[in-house]
Structures are given as C-alpha cells and as structure tokens.
Amino acid sequence: xxxxxxxxxxxxxxxxxxxxxYRTSSGETVQIPxxxxxxxxxxxxxxxxxxxxxxxxxxxKTLSVNNTEDGxxxxxNNLSPSFVxxxxxxxxxxxxxGKMSVVNxxxxxxxxIDDTFLNATDTPSTYAGSAGFLPIVNxxxxxxxxxxxxxxxxGVIYVTEAADLTGALDSSLIYIISGxxxxxxxxxxxxxxxxxxxxxSFDVSKLVxxxxxxxxxxxxxxxxxxxxxxxxxxxxxGAGSQVYDLVSDTxxxxxxxxxxxxxxxxxxxxxxxxxxxxxxxxxxxGGTPELTLKGAWSGGYFIDVSIVRNLTDGAYSLYKxxxxxxxxxxxxxxxxxxxxxxxxxxxxxxxxxxxxxTVQLTDCLVTRNGVFDSSDATxxxxxxxxxxxxxxxxxxxxxxxxxxxxxNITAETTTTISVSGTFVDLAGTWTASDLQHFDExxxxxxxxxxxSPVEYKVSGQLVLDSGGNNEVDLKIVIWRDSSSSFVDxxxxxxxxxxxxxxxxxxxxxxxxxxxxxxxxxxxxxxxNVGATNNITAELDSFMNVEAR
Numbered sequence: 305x306x307x308x309x310x311x312x313x314x315x316x317x318x319x320x321x322x323x324x325x326y327r328t329s330s331g332e333t334v335q336i337p338x339x340x341x342x343x344x345x346x347x348x349x350x351x352x353x354x355x356x357x358x359x360x361x362x363x364x365k366t367l368s369v370n371n372t373e374d375g376x377x378x379x380x381n382n383l384s385p386s387f388v389x390x391x392x393x394x395x396x397x398x399x400x401x402g403k404m405s406v407v408n409x410x411x412x413x414x415x416x417i418d419d420t421f422l423n424a425t426d427t428p429s430t431y432a433g434s435a436g437f438l439p440i441v442n443x444x445x446x447x448x449x450x451x452x453x454x455x456x457x458x459g460v461i462y463v464t465e466a467a468d469l470t471g472a473l474d475s476s477l478i479y480i481i482s483g484x485x486x487x488x489x490x491x492x493x494x495x496x497x498x499x500x501x502x503x504x505s506f507d508v509s510k511l512v513x514x515x516x517x518x519x520x521x522x523x524x525x526x527x528x529x530x531x532x533x534x535x536x537x538x539x540x541x542g543a544g545s546q547v548y549d550l551v552s553d554t555x556x557x558x559x560x561x562x563x564x565x566x567x568x569x570x571x572x573x574x575x576x577x578x579x580x581x582x583x584x585x586x587x588x589x590g591g592t593p594e595l596t597l598k599g600a601w602s603g604g605y606f607i608d609v610s611i612v613r614n615l616t617d618g619a620y621s622l623y624k625x626x627x628x629x630x631x632x633x634x635x636x637x638x639x640x641x642x643x644x645x646x647x648x649x650x651x652x653x654x655x656x657x658x659x660x661x662t663v664q665l666t667d668c669l670v671t672r673n674g675v676f677d678s679s680d681a682t683x684x685x686x687x688x689x690x691x692x693x694x695x696x697x698x699x700x701x702x703x704x705x706x707x708x709x710x711x712n713i714t715a716e717t718t719t720t721i722s723v724s725g726t727f728v729d730l731a732g733t734w735t736a737s738d739l740q741h742f743d744e745x746x747x748x749x750x751x752x753x754x755x756s757p758v759e760y761k762v763s764g765q766l767v768l769d770s771g772g773n774n775e776v777d778l779k780i781v782i783w784r785d786s787s788s789s790f791v792d793x794x795x796x797x798x799x800x801x802x803x804x805x806x807x808x809x810x811x812x813x814x815x816x817x818x819x820x821x822x823x824x825x826x827x828x829x830x831x832n833v834g835a836t837n838n839i840t841a842e843l844d845s846f847m848n849v850e851a852r
Contacts, residue, residue, distance in 0.1 A: 481509040498529030503536030527553035546573030581605035598626030604633030617644035661695035670701035708850035709742035751825035764814035764847035771837030772802030785823035
C-alpha cells in the first residue's frame with residue numbers, strides 16, 4: 305500500500321467519494337463512502353460539546369455566546385427585552401420608586417440609588433441645625449459634611465440679612481456684606497471696640513434703607529470705637545434719614561473707608577469727636593450727602609481720589625462744621641466735584657482749625673453743573689485761599705494760595721543820613737498788597753505768619769535819589785523772632801548817577817533767597833557809603849516776598 309503522504313490532498317469532498325479506513329477487527333484496509341460518515345456526527349444542538357445539554361426550562365430564550373467566550377448558552381429573548389431582564393441590571397423594580405439608575409462602583413453593571421443628597425452613603429443624614437452651613441469634604445477625605453462658614457474662615461461673619469448686623473456686634477470679627485442687605489428700620493450699633501465691615505464690591509454688596517427718620521450707624525451711650533469699611537455701597541434714602549450718628553468713645557477713634565459709594569443718601573449724618581477720618585476711592589452719587597464734623601478732632605480728615613456727581617440741589621455743604629468743631633491736624637482733599645447751583649464744598653471757617661496751612665486742597669477739580677469758575681466765592685463760603693489756615697495748590701475751579709506779599713512806595717519820604725556808612729531803615733510810605741500768610745506789622749516790614757513753607761525769594765525794583773556820584777548800599781535785613789535779633793541778607797551797592805537837572809538816581813534790582821520762620825520779618829535798609837547826603841526811595845519802588 306502506498307505511503308499516505310503520496311496521496312493527493314483535496315478540500316472539496318463529493319458525496320460519492322470514498323475514504324480509506326483501517327478495520328481493527330480484521331486488520332484490513334477498507335473503503336467507506338463519504339456519506340456514511342454522517343451517521344457518526346451529532347444530529348441535535350444539545351448533543352454538541354459546547355452547547356447547553358437540555359432544552360428544559362429554556363422556553364422562549366435565545367442562544368448566545370457565554371461570558372467566558374468558550375461556549376453557547378440560553379439567554380432571555382432579546383427581541384423584546386426589558387430593563388430588569390438584562391444580565392447587568394437590577395432584577396426588579398420593587399422598592400426602587402424615585403431612585404436613579406447609575407453605573408455601580410465596580411463599573412460592570414447598573415444599579416438603583418437614591419436621588420437625594422441626604423440618602424447618599426457619603427453625605428450627612430439630616431439638614432437639621434445646619435441652616436446657612438456649607439458642604440465640604442471631611443478631614444479624612446472620605447465623605448461630605450456640613451460646616452459653619454465662620455469655621456472655614458475664622459474671624460469672619462457673612463452678612464446675608466439685617467439680623468446679622470443687629471444686637472451686640474463682635475469687634476474682633478470682620479462682617480462681610482454678601483449681597484444687598486435691606487436694614488429697614490434696624491440700626492447698626494458700632495460697639496466701643498469698633499466695627500469692621502467689608503463687601504465684595506460696591507455694585508454687589510450694599511446696605512440700604514428707604515425708611516423715614518432712620519439712622520443706619522449709631523453709638524451706644526458709652527460711645528463707639530473705630531468704624532472701618534471697604535468695598536460696599538450705602539443707600540439711605542428715606543425722608544429725614546441719615547447714615548451716621550456716631551460719637552467717639554475716647555476721642556482717639558478712626559473713621560476710615562476705602563471704595564465706598566453713597567448713593568442717593570438723604571444725609572450722611574454726624575461724626576462727633578473722632579480722632580481722624582480717611583476716605584479713599586469714595587463716591588457720592590445723587591441725594592444730599594452732607595457730612596457734619598462735630599466736636600474736637602485731635603487728628604485730621606483726608607479724602608483721597610473721590611468723586612461727586614448728580615447731587616440734588618439745595619442749601620447744604622458736602623462737609624459741614626458742627627457744634628464745637630475744631631480740627632488740630634489737617635483737612636485734605638483732591639476731590640473731583642461737580643456741584644449744583646447752590647451746594648458748597650465745605651462751610652468750615654478759619655476758626656475751626658488750630659494750625660496754619662492745614663486746610664489743604666491739592667489737585668481738586670471743581671465745577672458747578674459742569675462749568676469751572678474759580679472766582680465763585682460760594683464754593684467755599686467761609687474761607688479764602690489767602691487765609692492763614694489755607695494751603696490750596698494746583699486746583700482747577702478753585703482759587704489757589706500764593707504765600708507771600710508785596711510792598712510799594714506810594715508816598716516819598718526822605719531817609720535822613722546822619723553818619724556815612726551807617727545803615728538806617730529806608731523811609732517812605734510802604735503800602736502792602738496781596739498778603740497771603742504775611743502781614744505788615746510796621747511800615748516797610750513783611751512778616752511771615754505761617755509755619756510752612758519757610759523758603760522764600762525776595763525781589764524788587766527800586767529807584768533811589770541822593771547826591772550825584774555818591775555810593776549807596778541797599779541791604780535786605782531779616783528779623784529772627786526765635787532769637788530776637790536781626791541778620792543781614794544780600795547788600796547791593798550802586799553809584800548815584802550825576803544826571804543833568806535836579807534828579808540824581810541809582811537803580812537797584814533785588815533778588816535774594818532767604819528763610820522766614822513764623823513771625824520772622826524782612827525789611828530794607830540803606831547807607832550812604834562816603835557822604836551824608838539823604839536818600840529818597842521814589843514812587844512805585846517795590847519789594848515782594850514769595851515762596852520758592
């Protein structure tokens with residue numbers, strides 16, 4: 305018999321083909337028809353080795369590859385499936401009313417869970433006692449818990465309603481104004497220890513009240529401490545209402561604000577006996593926002609970068625002197641103001657200030673209904689730029705202070721020279737003009753009344769008549785009040801021109817830099833160096849002193 309490898313290999317058997325087989329019973333090689341092999345093959349599904357072994361209990365199911373992908377199995381008929389009949393879903397809807405279906409933690413099936421926060425397994429079980437609290441991850445990073453916002457940011461109270469600013473307030477905390485708080489008729493009492501207020505911005509955080517006859521910030525009988533605030537707006541619009549009625553506890557308290565807007569306020573009210581006030585980035589928009597300063601202020605008040613617009617017209621001032629108002633330090637402003645026809649900037653008088661040059665207006669921009677007029681005396685009705693307490697500089701729409709003064713010869717008087725080379729006061733009728741922080745204590749003297757500045761320039765033009773060809777000296781002399789003595793300034797020597805006619809004169813141009821402290825004064829003296837001819841200062845000769 306031929307070797308088996310010598311036979312031709314085919315892959316398209318025919319029904320009449322024959323197959324060689326070895327019959328073990330007789331030891332013979334025999335031929336078997338190909339069709340006879342079918343008698344040895346399984347003729348039903350359940351007789352296969354990788355299929356279910358029975359049809360019992362499988363009615364209506366379909367055949368599917370099993371999960372291990374190594375055989376077949378019967379599964380529910382997917383031609384009309386339901387959610388609970390799927391192999392990876394809950395088997396029943398029982399007790400699942402209102403629940404949600406989600407992928408389970410193992411990420412291999414769907415399960416039902418509760419749809420409320422409290423019924424989750426990693427959340428608090430109740431809301432009771434947690435009003436206003438916030439959910440945060442616990443310290444173990446395993447679940448959520450409720451926490452008081454004050455415990456998240458110690459030292460802070462979030463103001464969400466008027467009740468949060470009533471009663472005894474804690475001076476050690478910062479009250480954060482969250483939203484628009486309508487205070488109604490409820491005052492905010494500033495305690496002895498002070499009150500700290502803060503908002504998110506003056507558009508987002510506001511304290512408002514439209515109640516008539518209402519005062520927003522008040523003091524206890526003992527007086528209030530510091531009132532400090534930033535980043536919110538105040539709107540007190542009721543008839544006869546006001547923002548402040550505060551009395552200092554010790555006289556050493558501060559009233560300070562940053563980025564605060566006052567919108568349509570009926571009045572800002574009264575601040576009594578505080579040490580100092582400070583406004584930075586404030587605004588007054590609409591209403592009649594008059595603020596009264598009352599009592600003795602041992603410090604000052606500074607308004608830095610502030611704007612005023614769209615006020616209601618009336619006979620009032622932005623800043624008003626109240627009963628007994630005296631300020632030891634400075635009142636300073638660089639405000640941008642647009643006032644109405646009859647509203648004034650402030651009504652302070654010089655008597656309200658203890659020291660010279662302490663009403664300081666610098667770089668102010670002031671208009672009435674958009675029009676600049678620095679000659680309008682009603683803008684500051686009780687004080688002038690030349691007053692000793694005024695120090696007004698680089699303003700637009702207000703007059704400015706120019707410290708100094710001038711003396712002019714308005715009547716000629718002969719200066720008698722008894723001894724040659726000896727200085728005597730230059731005689732004549734000296735008439736003072738444009739005196740600002742200076743006066744003329746005696747004829748021919750200009751005295752400095754202020755404390756600052758102390759650096760001055762003395763200048764002048766003088767025509768002196770004397771004997772022809774005489775040498776004449778003109779000297780600046782300074783009285784030092786602190787030492788009760790005179791000191792000499794610059795001396796100029798000129799020769800008297802021998803002119804035709806009866807008039808022999810010399811021309812003097814003065815220029816010297818000097819210092820003048822408070823109550824120091826300056827005057828002019830002359831000497832005829834080599835003769836005793838008298839000297840006369842001619843009409844319109846002048847000397848002036850101005851700050852350098």
